[in-house]
Amino acid sequence: MRRTLVLLIGIAAENAVITNLSKIISTFYPVKSIFKKIKDKNIKIPAAKAPPLASIKKATTAELTAKRFTEKLKSFQSDEELKKIKRYFKSGEGQYGEGDQFIGVRMGQVFELAKAFFEMPIAEIEKLLESPIHEIRAGAVSIMDKAARSKKITESRKKEFFDLYIRRHDRINNWDLVDLGSLHMTGSYLFDKPRAILYKLVRSKNLWERRSAIISTCYFIRQGDINDTFKLAEILLSDEEDMVHKASGWMLRFAGSKDSKKLLEFLDKYAAQMPRTMLRNSIEQLSKKQKEHYLKMK
Numbered sequence: 403m404r405r406t407l408v409l410l411i412g413i414a415a416e417n418a419v420i421t422n423l424s425k426i427i428s429t430f431y432p433v434k435s436i437f438k439k440i441k442d443k444n445i446k447i448p449a450a451k452a453p454p455l456a457s458i459k460k461a462t463t464a465e466l467t468a469k470r471f472t473e474k475l476k477s478f479q480s481d482e483e484l485k486k487i488k489r490y491f492k493s494g495e496g497q498y499g500e501g502d503q504f505i506g507v508r509m510g511q512v513f514e515l516a517k518a519f520f521e522m523p524i525a526e527i528e529k530l531l532e533s534p535i536h537e538i539r540a541g542a543v544s545i546m547d548k549a550a551r552s553k554k555i556t557e558s559r560k561k562e563f564f565d566l567y568i569r570r571h572d573r574i575n576n577w578d579l580v581d582l583g584s585l586h587m588t589g590s591y592l593f594d595k596p597r598a599i600l601y602k603l604v605r606s607k608n609l610w611e612r613r614s615a616i617i618s619t620c621y622f623i624r625q626g627d628i629n630d631t632f633k634l635a636e637i638l639l640s641d642e643e644d645m646v647h648k649a650s651g652w653m654l655r656f657a658g659s660k661d662s663k664k665l666l667e668f669l670d671k672y673a674a675q676m677p678r679t680m681l682r683n684s685i686e687q688l689s690k691k692q693k694e695h696y697l698k699m700k
Contacts, residue, residue: 415580437613440495455510458518466522468529471515472538491536491576494582498609498645499576507537510576517545520552524562531566531573539573539645543582564591568599571611577645580613588614589621597630604634609643616649620656628657632668639672651683659687666692 436463456478461470484506493499530542531577544564548556567574569581574580590601604615616638619631635650658665673681673696681700685693 417681427496428605447534455514456510458514460517461519461521463521466519466526468522468526470524471519471526471530471541472533475507475512475515475538475541476505478515479506480506480508482506483508491578498643502536502538502576503601505522505535509537509540510623512537513544516541516548519550520545524566528566528570531570536576538577540582543567543574543579547582547585547587550590562588563587565665567614571608571614574614575610577610577613577649578648580610581585581617584614584617585620590617592618593621600634601637603636609646612638612641612643612646613649614645616653619653623656623660628660628661628664632664633656635668636672638680639675639677641677644677647677647679648683651686654680654684655686658684669696675699 416484430496441508453562458474477509483502487504487506490503491499491502495501516603527542530538530545533539533542546567548561550560564587568586572669574642598620600615603611606612606615616631616634619634622628622630635654638650641647641650654665655667669681669685677682678700679698685696688696
């Protein structure tokens with residue numbers, strides 16, 4: 403089998419069929435380790451596909467508990483996934499997620515589990531938020547996000563989610579949890595209501611509450627309402643946290659996709675004082691000439 407493989411590689415190289423080499427190899431010798439032996443930089447090694455997510459049946463009424471959700475989630479624990487997560491999330495001493503605990507569950511699997519438990523009572527969701535394990539808290543926020551996107555959700559249920567998110571923001575303590583809760587759920591609730599809470603959050607000492615404030619405008623932007631995005635971004639110009647700078651630039655860019663003139667007016671006025679990360683994120687979709695112009699203002 404190895405001789406066949408070597409012969410095929412030789413034929414492919416002689417005919418400059420480098421781009422199809424991975425297909426030839428996988429056909430005759432589907433072993434991932436073989437790719438490590440190929441040193442030619444011109445050969446593009448395909449990324450290994452992640453295993454398919456486990457299918458999960460909708461939870462019964464009796465199963466809609468924090469305890470059952472936690473048991474199911476822990477059954478998907480993987481040491482290999484834990485290694486990946488630790489490289490991706492910054493939870494070491496002095497880092498933005500200091501002290502956060504992970505067990506090693508793929509976020510895709512967390513989200514699938516959340517779909518099956520999206521009818522969980524609010525008291526049980528709060529129990530999940532109280533967990534020290536990041537993936538369990540992510541499950542709690544994902545349940546609220548999934549349910550909030552349902553066309554059948556009631557106004558009272560949306561209020562329960564919003565109130566819990568704000569009241570227990572001490573448990574929403576990493577960027578992915580903020581984004582899960584704020585990209586749709588918080589903004590969809592506030593869209594037709596007073597938004598004073600966002601102006602309170604944006605001045606919070608807690609960086610995650612400030613990130614929630616600006617990310618919550620994502621839903622407004624989708625509806626064509628961009629004013630709060632620019633107002634909140636202006637308040638965050640002097641913010642010292644990179645995770646807030648990234649979120650602000652992201653939302654400014656999104657708002658600019660709806661009204662480019664307003665984004666350019668904002669940049670003309672504030673580019674010189676914007677944190678570099680915020681500026682770079684906000685100008686990502688501009689022309690090369692425009693990018694160079696605003697970067698030179700720094």
